Amino acid sequence: MSELSDQDLLQDYRLHKSETAFAALVQRHVQLVYSVALRQVGVPANAEEITQLVFIILARKADGLRPEIVLEGWLHETTRLTSLRFLRGERRRQLREQELHMQSTLQDNTDDDAWNQFAPLLDEGLSRLKAIDRDAVMLRFFKNQSLREVAAGLNLNEAATQKRVHRAVEKLRLFFSKRGVVFSAAVVTAAISKNSVHAAPLTLAKTVTTLALAPGAVVQAGAFTALPKFFELMATTTTKTAIVLGVIGSLAVTGIYEAHQASVFKNRVQSLEQQQIEPAAQLTALREQNRQLREQQARLQQTVDEQLQKSASDAAAKNGKTPSAATSAREKAEKAKEIARADGQEFLATSSQGRAVLIDIGRAQIARNYAAFYRMAKLTPAQIEEFENATNAQWLSTIVMTPSSVHPEQPALPDERVRAILGEAGFEQYDQFRRIQPLQVAVNEISNLSPDAPLSRDQSAQLLDIFAKASPAYQSGGKADLKTIDWNQAEAQARTVLTGSQLEALHAQSLFPSLMTLVKGFYENRAPAK
Numbered sequence: 001m002s003e004l005s006d007q008d009l010l011q012d013y014r015l016h017k018s019e020t021a022f023a024a025l026v027q028r029h030v031q032l033v034y035s036v037a038l039r040q041v042g043v044p045a046n047a048e049e050i051t052q053l054v055f056i057i058l059a060r061k062a063d064g065l066r067p068e069i070v071l072e073g074w075l076h077e078t079t080r081l082t083s084l085r086f087l088r089g090e091r092r093r094q095l096r097e098q099e100l101h102m103q104s105t106l107q108d109n110t111d112d113d114a115w116n117q118f119a120p121l122l123d124e125g126l127s128r129l130k131a132i133d134r135d136a137v138m139l140r141f142f143k144n145q146s147l148r149e150v151a152a153g154l155n156l157n158e159a160a161t162q163k164r165v166h167r168a169v170e171k172l173r174l175f176f177s178k179r180g181v182v183f184s185a186a187v188v189t190a191a192i193s194k195n196s197v198h199a200a201p202l203t204l205a206k207t208v209t210t211l212a213l214a215p216g217a218v219v220q221a222g223a224f225t226a227l228p229k230f231f232e233l234m235a236t237t238t239t240k241t242a243i244v245l246g247v248i249g250s251l252a253v254t255g256i257y258e259a260h261q262a263s264v265f266k267n268r269v270q271s272l273e274q275q276q277i278e279p280a281a282q283l284t285a286l287r288e289q290n291r292q293l294r295e296q297q298a299r300l301q302q303t304v305d306e307q308l309q310k311s312a313s314d315a316a317a318k319n320g321k322t323p324s325a326a327t328s329a330r331e332k333a334e335k336a337k338e339i340a341r342a343d344g345q346e347f348l349a350t351s352s353q354g355r356a357v358l359i360d361i362g363r364a365q366i367a368r369n370y371a372a373f374y375r376m377a378k379l380t381p382a383q384i385e386e387f388e389n390a391t392n393a394q395w396l397s398t399i400v401m402t403p404s405s406v407h408p409e410q411p412a413l414p415d416e417r418v419r420a421i422l423g424e425a426g427f428e429q430y431d432q433f434r435r436i437q438p439l440q441v442a443v444n445e446i447s448n449l450s451p452d453a454p455l456s457r458d459q460s461a462q463l464l465d466i467f468a469k470a471s472p473a474y475q476s477g478g479k480a481d482l483k484t485i486d487w488n489q490a491e492a493q494a495r496t497v498l499t500g501s502q503l504e505a506l507h508a509q510s511l512f513p514s515l516m517t518l519v520k521g522f523y524e525n526r527a528p529a530k
Helices: 006-016 019-041 044-064 071-088 092-106 113-127 131-142 147-154 158-177 185-195 204-212 228-234 237-247 254-319 325-350 352-377 381-397 415-449 457-469 487-494 500-510 512-525
Strands: 218-220 223-225 399-402 405-408
Touching: 006 019, 006 044, 006 071, 019 044, 019 071, 019 113, 019 204, 044 071, 044 204, 071 113, 071 131, 113 131, 113 158, 113 185, 131 147, 131 158, 131 185, 147 158, 158 185, 325 352, 325 399, 352 381, 352 415, 381 399, 381 405, 381 415, 415 457, 415 500, 457 487, 487 500, 500 512
Parallel strands: none
Antiparallel strands: 399 405
């Protein structure tokens, strides 16, 4: 008798809520899900938790899955997204620990240097493939199926399947190459086939099945929360004993397992509570620091104003002249800038927490500002890291701070430092990028203004080209200037590239130059304050 397919088992579970059918699905795919989660988070305990969460999601969404879906592909993408949500809730320190753990785990395969290098990129690369391409790779290399079996799973003939697999692998190889990891397609496929699936812990499949099918199981972003009705079941001796024997069959004494589980769940609850309390405490501390800084700034500003007023009065009395309003304003502005610079450096020196927050903000902003340049110049990961570290250090060394803002006075690296990092050819590309960077900023803002439909990478590239052609300053060899763009021309050309909501965002962006002209005129023309 032939083995039931995934769709047969899903149908049995949909119609009859068959725990046997669902347990068979878990048993069949638990190693795939666990392996993807392990690659993402690096910590086996976290990978187990994510595995449980993914199968809970499968149990809840089984009724909505299309009959033609390839379950391996669906599970892979669901596991990847669940893992990313989990990682977003972890601290940067935990991410570094995860990377170290993954490196130490992968180094066991000393005969497979390729796997060590591209394993951290594999799941993101797979997510960028079309669904049918990703399914082809999953069936061919993760499950090690023959081309005939893959063709049957995708409802294609063998020739078309072979071409699709080849194209998908080539896309993966190019994805790795752009990130500085260069290997042939043959090496990539061999490494994936050999290393992509790890053995899950022996009891994980039974644990997952029990938890996923427990009444009241709930899913929260980034974490698995144990289930109210599941604990009610655990309180019943007969049910409790059945679950214990089904999940941990090797324990002879039920009471030992109960005590162990109580300890585990207590620790997890305390951990989750601490994760909620600690950020709240940090936020309270930052707010208190911000309040103290505002008070300090107000006192300093009052002192400066008094000193400036006294200096001006003394000078007027001595010379018999009244200082001009312009001179007084310039002196006041220079003094305020000196105070803002000194406050910034004092804040960095006295608040390690504030410094850490500014470093995180700086890294995110730098990566956003220069992402297009990284792609254009095809920088290696090492070059990107050195460039971002140097730029972040530049930001911190020139930080100025007021109660309402924090920003660097010199956000860009000196040219000689960029040359030292990127070489002459890289610097030429950097200089070219600076000419077009204001247009890239506009593209990013349009993507932000359209949250329901942010721009894809292809749309961003096409819109950037449209802006470049509509910018006379850029076309003449200078730096692009948003104030000189022909926005009517840009909007007309963008209609073939953007959706309706994205076009509305583009139109909103086009209004900013005229708005700033009106604001400038207001300040130039209004009567001086008395």
